[in-house]
Amino acid sequence: MSNRYAIILAAGKGTRMKSKLYKVLHQVCGKPMIRHVVDEVRQADFSSIYVVVGYGAEAVSSCVGDDAVCLLQKEQLGTAHAVLQASDRLAGQAGTTIVLCGDTPLVTHETIEQLIDAQEREHAAAAVLTAKLNNPAGYGRIIRTASGDLERIVEDKDATGEEKKVNEVNTGIYSFDNKLLFETLHKVGNENAQGEYYLPDVIQLLIQASKKVIARMTPHFEETVGVNDRIQLAAAEKYMRDRINRRLMAQGVTLIDPETTYISAETVIGQDTVIYPGTIIEGHTEIGSGCKIGPRTHVKNCRIGSESLVDQSVLEESWIGDWVEIGPFSHIRPLSKIHNQAHIGNFVEVKKSEIGERSKASHLTYLGDAVLGNDVNMGCGTITVNYDGKNKFATRIGNGAFIGCNANLVAPVTIGDGAFVAAGSTITESVNADALAIARSRQTNKENYALKLNYRVNP
Incomplete structure (x- = not known):
């Protein structure tokens, strides 16, 4: 195991979601956003994973389970303050720390590893993952020098009119030299429009100290989509559904109409199975090879063997063998x-x-x-x-x-x-x-x- 650490920020309430459910617990393709992030991070090579929790700490911690250590941020004073909650565990440690947000469910472990590798390869103090957006409103802007080097990151609310025109944005995903990160965090102030301690200010302080900081643009901007309201949640759902469907089709599954087929991130389907339009497959579902599922079928947390047929029916939390015929209009209830x-x-x-x-x-x-x-x-x-x-x-x-x-x-x-x-x-x-x-x-x-x-x- 390498000296690599991950800190996932998940303390926010998510006021714009207009929900009693804490933001990172809202689901994308049947799985809470925080679980998407934790599961991707776990596929990379980290010696420790930390999740910073605040609002709904108990519920978020329960969702994370034993897959990460949860650290409580009692007051939400900004992203830099959130990272400081790991100071007792990580300050002074040699190695690399990646910081990412619990409301970016589309990020992949490949992108995480690529950012870390770039930072370590160039012996940089930090690396920032950036993306280009047609509508960058709400995002921190990446300001570069004439030679293309990173000059600074400016938050949207603090940006000038000219800076707001920049369409390269900060995704909120960083890779840091761990020692330098925690040494610099204590120098961050809160002289800004929100009165908060911003993590991007660490980048500025490192640049001012003549430390090498690099910015790496991802070609997959959809991976960096943050979810702050129901509109962005729907957009993330669409991107994730497309990713899941493409992966399944690449593995030999036929989706007659991917646009009307909804499959959870936890579903496994065998080759030569055909999924017909209007079908919803939820939860931890496993479907064998050579099946025909749908149209207009709802399957949740089931195991279905090979060569089975399910037509216009509802199946819940049940075990289905091989060469079984179900439907049309059947209801297989749990157990x-x-x-x-x-x-x-x-x-x-x-x-x-x-x-x-x-x-x-x-x-x-x-x-x-x-x-x-x-x-x-x-x-x-x-x-x-x-x-x-x-x-x-x-x-x-x-x-x-x-x-x-x-x-x-x-x-x-x-x-x-x-x-x-x-x-x-x-x-x-x-x-x-x-x-x-x-x-x-x-x-x-x-x-x-x-x-x-x-x-x-x-x-």
Whole structure:
């Protein structure tokens, strides 16, 4: 492990988000912004990672978990003051420290490593990552000398009219010689429009001390997009979605219409799987090869095996095997397990149930708290009656059982292997293997009785 350190600034409240949720916890493609940054930093070679927290410290720290050390900034007095929170741990240490913001979810570990490598290669005291924007309003401007060297960074609120015309901006991502960083931080003042201690002032102080400072422009300006309001959040979402979709397509996944396909950053999809328009895939989802998913399908935190078909359905927190067919219009609710070659058809709901291999519920069926063996047939309109108003009970159906249409299986009940339940039956007692269960009243027809009901409308 090298002597490289990372400090991620995540103490701001994010007033412009107009939200009860702290800014860095807002999600981009299904993952909080701070997690995007931490996960990318973790892919680089750092001996220690620190996250400076302030507003919502407990919630942000919980999101970060054990992947970084969280440092509390009790008062938000500026970015230089935020970095100082790591002074007790890093001051005097030899090495390199990168500083970046928790609200830049698009930054990649490649860009982080390139900036550090440039700074270390040129033995610079600091390196600044810059980008060119058509509309640089709100960003600190990069002011260069006539020879192209970095002269200073000026904040937007402190910039003159001429300086505001500059479209090369400070991204807020820096790489520092660690010792020089903490030696210089104590010299930063707050004589500015905001009365804050700005981290860019460290750059100016290093330049004034004749230290070498370099500015490196990234060609991928979208990586540097900071999120301060809902408009910028939507822009970051669009960039991230495009990145995810392009990566998946490069890996052999077909997206019929990427513009209408929403896939989380945590999703893994195998080759030759086809994702149809209007599909949303969220959370930690894994989909095998050769599947067809969609159109208009919502999958969240599921594992789907290879060669399976999911058509216009909703799947949540469940395990789906290989060669499974689901839909159209099925709902697989959490904690369900659908084994290989099973078929869940239209208007079927499965909740916390296990469906064995080659078993099928083709239409209009509810399976709740049930365990089905292999080769079970569930007839149309059949339900497992799992709830008595207070408690949930389980239904168990053995291998090869046949459940006729419009049957009610009142749990707790067990249907044995090879048993047959007649259509229209309400089963309240267990059925032995290979038995036929009939539980319905004998039909009685009363001739001409309908005339007494007098329900017909006169022509």
